[in-house]
Amino acid sequence: MPERLADLVDPAAWTCPAPLRDQGVVVMGHGGGGALSAELMERIFTPAYGNATLSGLADSAVLELGGARLAFSTDSYVVRPLFFPGGCLGDLAVNGTVNDLAMSGARPAYLSSAFVLEEGVELAVVERIARAMGAAAETAGVTIATGDTKVVESGHGDGVYVTTAGVGVVPDGVDIRPQRARPGDAVLVSGPIGLHGVAIMSVREGLEFGVEVASDTAPLADLVAAMLAVTPDVHVLRDPTRGGLGASLNEIARASGTGVRLQERAVPVPDAVANACGFLGLDPLYVANEGRLVAFVPPSEADEVLAAMRAHPQGAGAARIGECVAEHPGMVVVATGLGGTRVVDLPLGEQLPRIC
Amino acid sequence: MPERLADLVDPAAWTCPAPLRDQGVVVMGHGGGGALSAELMERIFTPAYGNATLSGLADSAVLELGGARLAFSTDSYVVRPLFFPGGCLGDLAVNGTVNDLAMSGARPAYLSSAFVLEEGVELAVVERIARAMGAAAETAGVTIATGDTKVVESGHGDGVYVTTAGVGVVPDGVDIRPQRARPGDAVLVSGPIGLHGVAIMSVREGLEFGVEVASDTAPLADLVAAMLAVTPDVHVLRDPTRGGLGASLNEIARASGTGVRLQERAVPVPDAVANACGFLGLDPLYVANEGRLVAFVPPSEADEVLAAMRAHPQGAGAARIGECVAEHPGMVVVATGLGGTRVVDLPLGEQLPRIC
Numbered sequence: 001m002p003e004r005l006a007d008l009v010d011p012a013a014w015t016c017p018a019p020l021r022d023q024g025v026v027v028m029g030h031g032g033g034g035a036l037s038a039e040l041m042e043r044i045f046t047p048a049y050g051n052a053t054l055s056g057l058a059d060s061a062v063l064e065l066g067g068a069r070l071a072f073s074t075d076s077y078v079v080r081p082l083f084f085p086g087g088c089l090g091d092l093a094v095n096g097t098v099n100d101l102a103m104s105g106a107r108p109a110y111l112s113s114a115f116v117l118e119e120g121v122e123l124a125v126v127e128r129i130a131r132a133m134g135a136a137a138e139t140a141g142v143t144i145a146t147g148d149t150k151v152v153e154s155g156h157g158d159g160v161y162v163t164t165a166g167v168g169v170v171p172d173g174v175d176i177r178p179q180r181a182r183p184g185d186a187v188l189v190s191g192p193i194g195l196h197g198v199a200i201m202s203v204r205e206g207l208e209f210g211v212e213v214a215s216d217t218a219p220l221a222d223l224v225a226a227m228l229a230v231t232p233d234v235h236v237l238r239d240p241t242r243g244g245l246g247a248s249l250n251e252i253a254r255a256s257g258t259g260v261r262l263q264e265r266a267v268p269v270p271d272a273v274a275n276a277c278g279f280l281g282l283d284p285l286y287v288a289n290e291g292r293l294v295a296f297v298p299p300s301e302a303d304e305v306l307a308a309m310r311a312h313p314q315g316a317g318a319a320r321i322g323e324c325v326a327e328h329p330g331m332v333v334v335a336t337g338l339g340g341t342r343v344v345d346l347p348l349g350e351q352l353p354r355i356c
Numbered sequence: 357m358p359e360r361l362a363d364l365v366d367p368a369a370w371t372c373p374a375p376l377r378d379q380g381v382v383v384m385g386h387g388g389g390g391a392l393s394a395e396l397m398e399r400i401f402t403p404a405y406g407n408a409t410l411s412g413l414a415d416s417a418v419l420e421l422g423g424a425r426l427a428f429s430t431d432s433y434v435v436r437p438l439f440f441p442g443g444c445l446g447d448l449a450v451n452g453t454v455n456d457l458a459m460s461g462a463r464p465a466y467l468s469s470a471f472v473l474e475e476g477v478e479l480a481v482v483e484r485i486a487r488a489m490g491a492a493a494e495t496a497g498v499t500i501a502t503g504d505t506k507v508v509e510s511g512h513g514d515g516v517y518v519t520t521a522g523v524g525v526v527p528d529g530v531d532i533r534p535q536r537a538r539p540g541d542a543v544l545v546s547g548p549i550g551l552h553g554v555a556i557m558s559v560r561e562g563l564e565f566g567v568e569v570a571s572d573t574a575p576l577a578d579l580v581a582a583m584l585a586v587t588p589d590v591h592v593l594r595d596p597t598r599g600g601l602g603a604s605l606n607e608i609a610r611a612s613g614t615g616v617r618l619q620e621r622a623v624p625v626p627d628a629v630a631n632a633c634g635f636l637g638l639d640p641l642y643v644a645n646e647g648r649l650v651a652f653v654p655p656s657e658a659d660e661v662l663a664a665m666r667a668h669p670q671g672a673g674a675a676r677i678g679e680c681v682a683e684h685p686g687m688v689v690v691a692t693g694l695g696g697t698r699v700v701d702l703p704l705g706e707q708l709p710r711i712c
Contacts, residue, residue: 031473067422
């Protein structure tokens with residue numbers, strides 16, 4: 001179903017300095033969800049795995065198996081610190097994979113959980129993370145069905161890494177993937193952006209932004225079900241984690257060959273996020289979220305889908321922030337509050353590493 | 357289907373020194389697949405995840421999803437060195453998860469692949485591992501359908517960790533799990549044991565044992581299909597990885613409440629493995645395998661299943677090594693070549709860490 005990544009990502013469009021690419025070693029940006037991540041995928045993983053079922057630029061793969069139509073996804077979680085305002089590594093590991101499945105329209109059902117522990121970590125820390133995972137799974141309505149634990153020598157790991165994978169059932173008639181964005185689609189976001197990234201930054205860098213900012217980590221499958229109850233014809237869903245809304249919209253624009261035009265004033269940026277970003281010189285559009293989604297829906301259905309989102313606890317702050325356009329294919333443009341426009345490019349990496 | 361782990365593993369039966377358990381931190385043995393791994397599962401993960409679908413002591417969980425009966429499994433791979441005679445981290449990451457699925461009788465279909473990379477690792481190393489994964493997937497007839505990559509700062513990881521998860525379809529009429537071992541069952545092993553562990557030891561410790569020993573890493577799903585073609589009533593399958601044959605047989609004995617009696621002379625131990633173990637003071641029964649399985653089958657079917665195994669490339673060295681008995685439930689006993697018997701207990705951890 002998805003085209004080859006080579007068709008979706010055009011290396012000629014990347015704008016990073018050559019030396020960075022040519023040094024031949026892994027750099028932090030390779031894990032950032034931006035252009036360097038895409039390059040790693042395109043140059044190493046896609047040729048190595050040599051198949052057409054790779055999930056393309058979608059958050060999860062959709063498969064036919066045993067007569068069922070399933071979504072399948074995985075993510076490793078290496079966030080630091082392990083515990084932060086609003087959640088911990090365990091919440092992220094469950095909600096992140098639940099959300100990746102939900103972005104295919106699936107009802108998440110079962111998760112796996114694999115721990116890589118560093119020798120010497122307190123068992124109480126492991127237990128606290130595992131309990132957070134159990135609680136998050138219960139909230140999301142999924143079962144952690146299988147798992148594994150490896151231990152590496154002290155100094156060879158970093159406390160706790162967790163990798164989850166998940167499976168869920170994609171309802172009949174639902175076909176949600178980045179390639180389906182069409183000019184005219186309304187672009188909706190489910191709530192205020194940037195909270196997760198700023199929450200991590202504030203505790204990691206010891207910064208105070210006046211108010212404590214809590215991560216938005218949350219499961220989104222139930223919100224997606226509420227949206228699909230309005231219409232199964234949702235075109236694209238994406239949870240803008242690493243690389244933020246900017247990276248997600250760029251990936252959708254490139255995968256679909258359409259353009260995206262945002263209204264800057266319509267994008268919900270909390271004051272605390274705006275202040276933190278101003279202070280640090282960051283763009284809120286590139287800051288990670290862990291409990292938000294962006295949706296492309298046909299214009300005829302947009303008002304009703306938006307109303308359904310706002311009626312759901314996870315979508316109370318939902319907003320219509322722009323539209324999909326035929327102009328400037330592959331490009332995301334923001335109409336600024338001052339009447340100008342600016343291009344929002346695919347970031348090279350993540351502004352802050354290890355936010356998930 | 358699986359009972360609670362509490363019913364399968366009796367902490368009172370463990371025999372490790374108290375101080376080790378009470379220091380409250382992760383030790384290498386927690387990742388070794390022995391008593392400490394079981395304890396971590398029993399005391400932390402099972403209560404935290406609070407559900408009855410945990411895969412119990414099976415290698416994979418069997419689930420009903422979208423009308424299909426699926427096996428689902430995950431493992432993290434942290435082997436050192438990354439490349440060793442007979443394979444590399446990439447082969448293990450594919451074959452290991454393929455085999456965990458096959459141990460439920462499933463036909464593995466799709467894998468996920470999640471990399472945690474350390475900043476500074478050569479991209480050529482990543483590529484070599486990814487290509488090995490692609491080749492192993494092709495050999496095993498599975499598709500790597502989805503993936504993720506995270507990067508951690510130099511000094512905070514250890515080169516490359518890979519976590520795979522997999523799904524496959526369990527054929528109708530197949531119900532393979534440790535609880536199904538029954539007195540009278542023949543115990544079969546698919547080939548010579550100990551090769552993987554000795555291969556890793558030899559390269560890691562710079563030891564020479566006269567001949568180069570290559571890992572046995574291989575996919576076993578096709579062998580399992582050949583066995584199930586003889587009879588779907590295979591009771592138990594297990595790939596004796598961490599903790600070796602000794603740990604696997606103990607887990608089966610405990611899960612089923614039966615005893616296991618092995619004939620020492622019948623267990624196929626290659627000379628190179630025997631020599632290495634003699635030199636190092638190790639017991640081949642506890643050395644890891646990555647391309648072997650142990651099977652419990654009804655005695656009436658044993659000869660025919662064994663013949664089918666021997667007719668398959670992955671089972672050419674298959675042997676009948678013992679039987680399941682009603683005596684000494686939960687205990688594994690070996691009849692030695694000298695006419696005596698000795699108990700093979702569940703190991704505390706792995707004799708050598710990070711062999712997979």
